[in-house]
Amino acid sequence: MTQTIEDMAEAMRLAMLRADPKLSRFDPLQRIISHDMFSEGHGGWSQLVGNYQGDLDTMLPGYAQHTSAMLSTLPHWDAGSHGGMGSSYALKIATRPRRGAQNAAIKRHTFRHRGKIRFETYFTFKPEATELKLGETDVRAVGFLFDLQSGDSDAGGERVMPHIRFLNALDGEHVQKWQFKRSNTEFQPVGEGDGVLSHYHLAPEGWEDLPGGRQRLCYNEIATKINWTYLCFDFDLDTMMPLALRCNDRELDVSGMDSIRMPAMKNLWCMLNFVFFAETDTDKRAFLYVDSVCISGDF
Amino acid sequence: MLPENITAIVARNDRWTGSAASEPHEAGWAREAVFFVRALKAPTGPQPVVRVEMSPDGMHWVAEGSEAPMPARKDEIVALRVRHFGGWLRIAADFDGPAQSTVLVTLHLKA
Numbered sequence: 001m002t003q004t005i006e007d008m009a010e011a012m013r014l015a016m017l018r019a020d021p022k023l024s025r026f027d028p029l030q031r032i033i034s035h036d037m038f039s040e041g042h043g044g045w046s047q048l049v050g051n052y053q054g055d056l057d058t059m060l061p062g063y064a065q066h067t068s069a070m071l072s073t074l075p076h077w078d079a080g081s082h083g084g085m086g087s088s089y090a091l092k093i094a095t096r097p098r099r100g101a102q103n104a105a106i107k108r109h110t111f112r113h114r115g116k117i118r119f120e121t122y123f124t125f126k127p128e129a130t131e132l133k134l135g136e137t138d139v140r141a142v143g144f145l146f147d148l149q150s151g152d153s154d155a156g157g158e159r160v161m162p163h164i165r166f167l168n169a170l171d172g173e174h175v176q177k178w179q180f181k182r183s184n185t186e187f188q189p190v191g192e193g194d195g196v197l198s199h200y201h202l203a204p205e206g207w208e209d210l211p212g213g214r215q216r217l218c219y220n221e222i223a224t225k226i227n228w229t230y231l232c233f234d235f236d237l238d239t240m241m242p243l244a245l246r247c248n249d250r251e252l253d254v255s256g257m258d259s260i261r262m263p264a265m266k267n268l269w270c271m272l273n274f275v276f277f278a279e280t281d282t283d284k285r286a287f288l289y290v291d292s293v294c295i296s297g298d299f
Numbered sequence: 300m301l302p303e304n305i306t307a308i309v310a311r312n313d314r315w316t317g318s319a320a321s322e323p324h325e326a327g328w329a330r331e332a333v334f335f336v337r338a339l340k341a342p343t344g345p346q347p348v349v350r351v352e353m354s355p356d357g358m359h360w361v362a363e364g365s366e367a368p369m370p371a372r373k374d375e376i377v378a379l380r381v382r383h384f385g386g387w388l389r390i391a392a393d394f395d396g397p398a399q400s401t402v403l404v405t406l407h408l409k410a
Contacts (some may be wrong), residue, residue: 040300041303041305042305047307049308052308056311056339064312067307067309067310067322068309068406070307071303071328072325073327073386075327075356075386075387076356077359094322096322111332128358139358240328
């Protein structure tokens with residue numbers, strides 16, 4: 001058997017990854033773009049603020065409801081702090097206590113190579129434990145999206161926004177399925193003057209089912225017990241198409257999935273943004289907790 | 300590694316009237332906190348005192364002891380400094396009748 005230097009380098013890379021307790025739970029591609037563990041701070045996961053001009057009243061209501069993510073120990077009134085997988089802390093994205101309320105956290109980068117990227121995370125979700133009930137249909141949805149744009153020298157430049165959510169419940173029905181979104185929400189000018197547009201792409205309309213996308217996750221048995229769930233999404237920045245989606249033991253079919261697409265915008269070149277979001281189905285706060293995130297690329 | 304510090308926007312352009320409070324914020328990692336409250340528009344009616352509250356669970360709240368008068372004019376700002384607060388923080392104020400204020404509430408946390 002002949003081993004090339006590349007084979008040996010890859011074997012060494014995998015050996016080092018697997019021996020590292022903090023990275024071994026991930027399967028990163030060759031280059032780690034970011035690895036966030038929230039015992040080390042927010043890691044750049046910040047509030048998704050909406051566009052405005054002249055007056056904050058011009059911000060679309062979907063964005064106006066957003067608040068800042070928190071560093072949480074998952075503290076519960078009955079059992080104390082739950083903690084994360086490898087530390088006491090997780091990132092917490094909390095909605096307001098109003099049916100249909102949403103919140104999001106965003107990490108903003110740009111890309112340097114047009115190729116495959118991988119987004120891996122361990123997450124969980126729960127409603128605020130305001131009632132002594134299971135609450136398994138209180139959280140409507142949790143999900144993530146990328147906000148991408150081609151480089152400034154590309155012909156036919158596009159802004160591309162793959163959206164994926166786990167629709168847990170809708171109007172009290174325990175739906176439990178993965179969905180994507182490709183239909184765009186109309187842009188609106190905000191405020192007086194030219195140049196500032198906004199669109200609330202997390203609006204409830206336009207979600208479509210991933211084929212075979214029903215999945216029952218480990219919710220556990222009361223509102224204050226949580227279990228961490230693994231998720232991995234591969235996307236090609238060259239073709240701007242999804243490649244694979246995995247959640248725990250399930251490979252989901254993304255062959256029919258597409259993204260929200262629109263012509264390139266004048267100031268977003270090479271944009272590489274990542275967003276987590278949560279939505280509540282009742283007048284209780286919904287909490288999306290993120291233990292850790294590893295974003296990697298093939299370059 | 301430098302100790303964590305963060306600026307969180309816990310209310311932005313929220314119109315406060317009646318019994319109003321900022322969204323609960325988990326801050327157990329922080330040793331100190333400062334809330335800034337800025338009136339984004341001219342407040343109307345008598346302005347109450349704004350108080351810091353802390354909580355064991357983010358659901359049941361008790362006054363922490365720090366108080367300040369709500370901003371009386373547009374763009375006036377007040378600050379509330381807090382230490383030794385456990386895990387949860389918010390601020391709250393009780394407006395009489397139609398009195399109101401549209402606020403920006405900024406929370407500065409430092410490990």
